[in-house]
Amino acid sequence: MHSFTEENYLKTIYYLSTRQEGEVTTNSLAEMTSTKAASVSDMLRKLSEKSLIHYKKYQGVRLTEEGKRLALKVIRRHRLWEVFLVEKLGFGWDEVHEMAEDLEHIRSEELVERLDAYLDYPQFDPHGDPIPSPAGQMPEVEYRKLSEIPVGQEVQVMGVLEHSTEFLQHLDKTGLNLGCKLNVQDANSFDKSISVQINGEKLLFVSNEVARNLLVSR
Structure with missing residues (x-):
C-alpha cells in the first residue's frame, strides 16, 4: 500500500x-x-x-514501469472523478480539481470501473485531458499550443495546460472554451500576444501566457 x-x-x-x-x-x-x-x-x-x-x-x-503503472491509475481516477463532478453534479470545470485530488485516492477498482461505465466510458476529462484506459494506456493526442500557431490558421480549442481556478475562470469570461474555433488574425512580435477571432465572430486579444497554456488542433 x-x-x-x-x-x-x-x-x-x-x-x-x-x-x-x-x-x-x-x-x-x-x-x-x-x-x-x-x-x-x-x-x-x-x-x-x-x-x-x-x-x-x-x-x-x-x-519505473511499476511507478508509471501506479501513476496512470491515479490519473485515471482523478480524471474520471472530474467528469462525474462536472457532468453529474453540475460543478464548473474551475471547481473540480481540488475535489478530485481527494477522490483520486479511493482505491476501489470496482468503484472506478463502475464509475467509468456510469459515465459511458469518457475519453477526456472536462479540461480536455485524455483519460488512461483500465489497462493503463494513455491515449495519444496531437495538440499544439495556441502560441505556436501561425497567423491565418484556424484551430479548435481542445485542452488546457493550466488548471488553476483563476485561469479557467479567465477562459470562461473571455469565451475561450473547449470546442470553440479560433482563427489567428495577428501576432505581436514584442510581447508574443496574438489576436484571434472566436467562432467567426468576436475578436479577442490573447496574452502569450494564455496562448501557451491553451492546447489546440486543426
Missing part, C-alpha cells in the same frame, strides 16, 4: 516527464509540489527503495 503523498509524487513525476525532455529534476518537483528540495529528496529516496522510480542524487528521476 502506498501513501497518498507517494501517489501524488508519482503523478507529478509523470506529469513533468510528459512536458520536458530528460529526467525530472528535484527542483522542478519542489516547485510543482510547493515543497522544500530536502523534503523532495527524502520522498524520492523512499520511492526508489520501493522500486517505483529510478533516482540518483543530482541526476534527476524517472518512473
